[in-house]
Amino acid sequence: MLGPRRREAVIPALVVLLVGSCLVAIAAGAVWISPLTSTRLLAWKFHLMARPRHIPEATSVILFQLRLPRVLLAAVVGAALAAAGTVFQALFRNPMADPAIIGVSSGAALGAIAVILAGGGAALDGLGVSGAAFVGALATAFLVYRLARLGPTVQVATLLLAGIAVAAIVSAAISLIMTFSGQQIRSIYFWLLGGLGARGWQALAAASPFVIAGAVISLASARDLNLTALGEERAAQLGLEVERFKRVMLGAGALLTAAAVSVAGLIGFVGLMTPHILRLLIGADHRKLVPAAILGGAVFMILADLAARTLVSPEEIPVGAVTAVLGGPFFLYLLRRERTRAGARP
Amino acid sequence: MTGDRGDAGLVLEGVTAGYGGRPVLEGVSMEVRPGQVTGLIGPNGSGKTTLVRVAARGLRPRSGSVRVFGVDPYGVSARRAARLVAVVPQETTPAFSYSVLEMVLMGRSPYLSAWRSGNEEDWLHTRRAMEAANVQHLADRPLEELSGGERQRVLLAQALAQDAPALMLDEPTTHLDIRHVVEVLAVLSGLARRDGRAVLAIFHDLNLASAYCDRLYALSEGRIVSEGTPQSVITRELMWNVFGVEAEVSPAGAAGRPSVAVAPALPLAPRDDSPRAHVIGGAGRGAAVMRLLAEEGFDVSVGVLHVGDTDQVLAERLNLLRVTVPPFSPIDERSADDCRALMAGADVVVVCDAPFGPGNVDNLRLALDAARSGVRTILIDQVPIEERDFTGGEASRLWRSLRSNARSVSGPDEVLAGVHAGRGQI
Numbered sequence: 001m002l003g004p005r006r007r008e009a010v011i012p013a014l015v016v017l018l019v020g021s022c023l024v025a026i027a028a029g030a031v032w033i034s035p036l037t038s039t040r041l042l043a044w045k046f047h048l049m050a051r052p053r054h055i056p057e058a059t060s061v062i063l064f065q066l067r068l069p070r071v072l073l074a075a076v077v078g079a080a081l082a083a084a085g086t087v088f089q090a091l092f093r094n095p096m097a098d099p100a101i102i103g104v105s106s107g108a109a110l111g112a113i114a115v116i117l118a119g120g121g122a123a124l125d126g127l128g129v130s131g132a133a134f135v136g137a138l139a140t141a142f143l144v145y146r147l148a149r150l151g152p153t154v155q156v157a158t159l160l161l162a163g164i165a166v167a168a169i170v171s172a173a174i175s176l177i178m179t180f181s182g183q184q185i186r187s188i189y190f191w192l193l194g195g196l197g198a199r200g201w202q203a204l205a206a207a208s209p210f211v212i213a214g215a216v217i218s219l220a221s222a223r224d225l226n227l228t229a230l231g232e233e234r235a236a237q238l239g240l241e242v243e244r245f246k247r248v249m250l251g252a253g254a255l256l257t258a259a260a261v262s263v264a265g266l267i268g269f270v271g272l273m274t275p276h277i278l279r280l281l282i283g284a285d286h287r288k289l290v291p292a293a294i295l296g297g298a299v300f301m302i303l304a305d306l307a308a309r310t311l312v313s314p315e316e317i318p319v320g321a322v323t324a325v326l327g328g329p330f331f332l333y334l335l336r337r338e339r340t341r342a343g344a345r346p
Numbered sequence: 347m348t349g350d351r352g353d354a355g356l357v358l359e360g361v362t363a364g365y366g367g368r369p370v371l372e373g374v375s376m377e378v379r380p381g382q383v384t385g386l387i388g389p390n391g392s393g394k395t396t397l398v399r400v401a402a403r404g405l406r407p408r409s410g411s412v413r414v415f416g417v418d419p420y421g422v423s424a425r426r427a428a429r430l431v432a433v434v435p436q437e438t439t440p441a442f443s444y445s446v447l448e449m450v451l452m453g454r455s456p457y458l459s460a461w462r463s464g465n466e467e468d469w470l471h472t473r474r475a476m477e478a479a480n481v482q483h484l485a486d487r488p489l490e491e492l493s494g495g496e497r498q499r500v501l502l503a504q505a506l507a508q509d510a511p512a513l514m515l516d517e518p519t520t521h522l523d524i525r526h527v528v529e530v531l532a533v534l535s536g537l538a539r540r541d542g543r544a545v546l547a548i549f550h551d552l553n554l555a556s557a558y559c560d561r562l563y564a565l566s567e568g569r570i571v572s573e574g575t576p577q578s579v580i581t582r583e584l585m586w587n588v589f590g591v592e593a594e595v596s597p598a599g600a601a602g603r604p605s606v607a608v609a610p611a612l613p614l615a616p617r618d619d620s621p622r623a624h625v626i627g628g629a630g631r632g633a634a635v636m637r638l639l640a641e642e643g644f645d646v647s648v649g650v651l652h653v654g655d656t657d658q659v660l661a662e663r664l665n666l667l668r669v670t671v672p673p674f675s676p677i678d679e680r681s682a683d684d685c686r687a688l689m690a691g692a693d694v695v696v697v698c699d700a701p702f703g704p705g706n707v708d709n710l711r712l713a714l715d716a717a718r719s720g721v722r723t724i725l726i727d728q729v730p731i732e733e734r735d736f737t738g739g740e741a742s743r744l745w746r747s748l749r750s751n752a753r754s755v756s757g758p759d760e761v762l763a764g765v766h767a768g769r770g771q772i
Contacts, residue, residue, distance in 0.1 A: 004486070093441035226452055229441040237402055237435075238508070239428030239456035284442030 007282045014295035018075070021299050025071045025306045030314065031062055038063055069201045074305040074319075075298035076204065077196065077260045078270055080211040082297020083218045084256035085271025086290055090225040091249050092145070094159055095279075098272035099257040102159065103167035104141045105268070108254075108261035110170050110177075111136025113188055117181055130206055134258035140166060141250045141257075191265045193318035196305050203263040210259035217252040218290050221245070225286040267301075267320045269327020274300055276330075354413065355380040355544025356401055356431070356512050361410035363400045369408065370396045372568045378512065378544045380415075383534055385559030386548045387579075389589055393568040394548045395436075398514045401546070403427040414512050415544075428456035432508035434501050434515040440489060446500050447485040450476055453507030475506035478533050480526070494521030502530060506537075513537060515547040519554060531558045556580050556603045564588055580604040592663060620645040623765075624685075624692040626709045628700035630656035634758035635696050635726070640664055642762060647688045650677045650709055657700075677708040685709075689716040694765050697748060698758075699729045703736035710744035714751065723752035724764045 023035040040052040041063055081099060088097040088104075099105045111132035147162035174192070178185050218225075224245055227235035236242045260267065274297045275289060282288050301319075304326070308319040356378035364370040370393045378384040386394050399405045401412055403419035412419060419427040432453070440449075453475065454468045464472070476482040479502040489497060498521045505513060518534070519527045535558060538545045549555035555562060556576040564572040564579055566588045572579045581604070585593040591608055598605030623644040625632050628651060636657070639646045649669025651658040661668045669684045671677055677685075689695050689712065697713045700706070717723040725748055735741040755764045 090441070095442070223455065223458060226444070226448070227455060229444070230438050230452070233399075233404055234435060234438050236404060236424055237428060237433045238452055238504075239423075239425040241424045279442060283448075284440075284444055285448050 007288075010278070010282045011288065011292055011295065014292060014299065017299050018295055018302075021302045021306075022071055022075070025074070025302045026063065026067045028306055028310050029062075029067060031059065033059055033063055033067065038067075065200070069204050070196050070305070071302055073196050073204045073207070073263060074301045076207055076211050077264045077267065078274075078297040078299070078301020078304075079294045080207070080214060080256040080260040080297070081267060081270040082274035082293040082300070083215050083290065084253045084260070085297075086275040086286070086293040087218050087221075087225065087249050087253040087256070088141075088271070089275055090229050090286060091246060091253070092148070092159055093229060093231065095276060096160060096272070098269070099137075099253070099260075100266065100268035101167075101272060102141070102144050102163035103170060104137045104144070104254060104257045105261050105266050106167045106170040106174070107140025107143075108133040108137035108258045109192060109266055110174055111258075112262050113174060113177055113192075116188065116191075117177060117184065130210060130259060130262040133262035134210070134255055137254035137258040137261070138251060140170065141254045145250065193265060193320050195308075195316075195318050195320070196264055197309070197316060207259040207263040210255050214252045214256035214259065215294055217248065218256070218294075221249060221252070222286040222290045225249075225290070226284075229284065229286075265320065267323055269323045269330070270297055270300055270304075273327050273330050355415060356514075356546060357411075357413045358397075358401065359411045359413075361397075361400060361407045361412065363396060363405055363407040363410075365405075370568050371400065371407075373410070374565075374568070374570055375410075376563050376570060376573070378546045379561070380511070380544045381538055381542045382560040383538045383545045383547065383558055385555040385562045385576075386546060386565060387550075387552060387555050387562060388565035392565045394565055395516055397565065398433060398516055398546070398548065401512075402431050402433045402514060425456045428508060428510070430510055431512040431514060432505040432510040434498075434505045434513070434518055436516045436520065437497070438501060443488045443490055445485065446476075446481055446487055446489060446492070446503075447472075449489055449500050450481070450503045450507050453504040456508060471509050472507050475503040478506055479503035480529060495523060495526055498522060499526065499530065502533075511542075512544045513546070515545070517548050517550055519549075519551065527554065534558070552580055552606045553598075556605065557599065557601075576603050580606060594659070594663070621693040622647070622691060624648070624689045624695045625698065626696070626700070626713055627651065627657040627698040628655055628702075628706055628709075631700040631726075631729075632657040632696075632698040633660050635698055635761055636661060636664060636666060638758060638761060639696070640666065644693075647692070649685045649688065650681045650706065650712075652705065674705060676705050682708060682712060685712050686715070689713070689721055690719070692716075692721060695721050695723045696761055697723065697725050697752070699726045699731075699734065701734035701736060702741035702745075707737045707741050707744070710741060710748065714744055714748055717748060717751035722765075723748070724761055725749060725752045725754045726756075726758060726761065727754040728757050 023038065026038045027033050027035055037055060037059065040049070041055065041060055043049045044051050045064070084099045088099065088102065089095055112129045115128050115132040144162050144166050147166070148159040178188055181188060224240050227238050227240045228245070232242045275293045278289055278292045278296050282292060304322045305319045308317045308322045311317060354377060358374055358376045361374045362369050362372050374397060386397065388394050396405065400407050403424065406420050414430045417430055419431065450472050451464065454464055454472060457468060458464060476485065479499040481496065481499050481503050484492065484496060489500060492500065498518065502518060518530055522530060531554065534545050534547065537543045559576060561574065562576050562579040563570050564584060571588055572584055580595060582593065582595045585591050585595065585606060593606050593608045595604050595606050597603065621644050623639045623646050625636050625639065625646060625648045627636065627648060632648065633656065636646055636648060647667040648657065648661045651661065651668060651670050652673050653670050654673050658668065658670055669681050669688065671681050695713060695716050702710060713723060731742050731745040753764050755761055
């Protein structure tokens with residue numbers, strides 16, 4: 001953990017980092033749009049200055065129709081997943097919890113795919129997909145939680161196993177649906193891999209309200225998340241209405257996950273890694289951790305998406321693969337670290 | 347600590363509670379008065395922790411009522427209840443690493459809302475709580491780096507920060523060293539006496555419970571089996587009936603609170619063919635020999651002893667055959683006869699270097715008779731007879747006669763060697 005003064009600097013630093021990564025991500029691509037250009041175009045769009053001259057119309061189109069919505073969507077999705085991860089980790093009293101690992105993402109995907117197939121591709125950005133994803137995510141979250149709970153605590157092994165088992169069942173259901181999905185199998189497959197391409201402003205508009213709602217609930221619950229980290233009984237003794245709080249937070253976590261999954265497919269490890277790295281930096285006080293995770297998740301996702309679309313340009317790597325390549329080894333490291341700590345415990 | 351709360355602090359009436367089929371608590375009624383430290387004792391699994399849980403809104407009783415300063419904690423929000431009653435658990439293992447200050451601040455949760463962080467008053471309570479629990483110097487340390495005792499004091503500070511009129515502690519001193527035990531218990535006494543809080547603490551250490559509590563409740567198999575002052579609750583009978591332990595309970599300290607001492611397990615009961623030994627002791631000088639012989643498998647008898655004599659108390663605990671006379675009275679003829687018979691049938695008589703006065707000098711006459719009649723006799727001749735002769739020379743004269751008729755050894759350790767050596771000679 002950092003010293004007290006440097007800890008205070010983490011959140012301002014993340015804000016700076018967020019703005020910086022936005023500008024870089026907007027700039028990079030098949031056509032380079034310099035931060036100066038994009039800033040001037042944005043200022044024009046917000047009526048702060050006149051239409052800048054010497055900037056081709058195409059640049060403006062690329063910026064406003066492609067780059068900007070994509071970067072903002074990445075930020076929203078990353079923030080949502082990181083906030084959901086932070087909430088789940090506190091709620092399950094377990095640093096291994098993450099929307100993807102405990103199967104909530106798969107549940108959301110199942111719900112979304114069912115609606116996509118039922119309503120056809122046209123429903124892709126509609127509220128129906130988000131709603132179905134939310135129902136799927138919520139159902140999975142409660143199911144895994146009930147399965148993993150033995151006595152007063154949720155054991156790490158039980159949680160992971162229950163999550164894996166539920167995720168496997170849900171994946172089987174997804175496979176089954178895909179088998180009968182005919183021509184849409186390819187689009188569903190790429191959607192599942194996770195991606196932010198060509199989703200436009202519509203996706204951003206569909207996801208943002210849910211993400212904002214989930215983020216506000218998470219921020220408002222930060223203090224109580226600290227209490228749940230002490231265990232349910234202790235949290236109740238310190239004045240928390242535990243059962244109600246758990247339901248609200250599972251709902252908020254599922255809402256955040258569902259919003260992210262319905263517009264970006266399955267993207268793993270963001271929710272696991274972001275809170276973990278930040279906890280190492282600023283400690284486990286959720287009053288700082290939740291806002292930091294929201295900012296950090298956004299930054300991480302913007303950069304992962306930037307890598308996904310620029311590394312093997314003009315081809316595009318699914319962003320879920322980028323986060324998995326970064327997150328997989330990190331997850332293994334955490335698993336080993338937890339085991340070592342558990343072994344050393346008297 | 348003002349306001350109309352009635353005169354009762356925490357009151358349980360006819361509480362029956364449990365987790366599954368069998369109730370853990372059955373018909374428990376108790377009262378934790380403001381201004382007092384009330385102790386809860388009882389063996390493992392008797393329901394002590396469950397009782398605290400019930401009182402702290404953690405387990406709704408199946409029947410009966412709970413009132414904390416007149417308020418039913420199950421009838422109000424968790425937040426409101428947390429302002430009324432604070433709990434110090436045995437141990438808390440946070441899922442993540444929190445600093446001591448962060449932990450103690452969590453104690454202010456019942457007073458804070460989502461968007462409002464602590465104000466002056468919250469900081470004041472937090473600082474006071476940390477000072478009272480003596481953890482202020484640990485403020486920035488992560489909890490998991492601390493020792494068990496330090497963690498326990500952090501939990502105490504967290505509960506104190508709650509500033510509740512009722513405080514319940516589940517074994518608050520288990521991990522503490524003796525200095526911190528005294529400190530923490532002094533804090534609890536202060537909270538009760540100075541601030542008028544109702545304090546309930548579970549104790550495993552009965553001597554601490556006895557020394558620091560104003561009232562005690564003993565719980566056994568989910569029922570209150572004894573209640574009242576420490577003097578009336580902590581007794582030999584309670585130790586045996588509730589804990590299943592033979593223990594000596596005697597007044598200790600200036601306050602004369604009962605103090606419990608446990609002895610090693612009783613020696614095996616002697617068999618019919620066990621060798622017999624008779625011990626003449628008194629004033630504790632016979633204790634070592636009685637134990638030694640009993641552990642060696644001797645069928646030991648003692649006497650004549652005065653009731654209340656240290657050796658008599660031990661002989662009773664060791665369940666030895668004993669001849670006794672009332673305190674301060676001389677040895678009567680019947681006791682002398684009984685003793686004579688025991689010595690005649692003994693394989694060995696051990697005369698300890700007890701003090702002898704008019705009340706017990708006859709013991710030496712009885713021993714001398716036995717020795718002269720051929721009973722193997724061992725004399726522990728450690729403390730010079732002149733120093734323990736309170737008969738004006740009579741005891742010394744008898745002792746010297748005994749010396750010429752018995753084997754003298756220089757201490758209790760040598761008695762067994764004397765017994766075996768004596769055997770070899772025959």
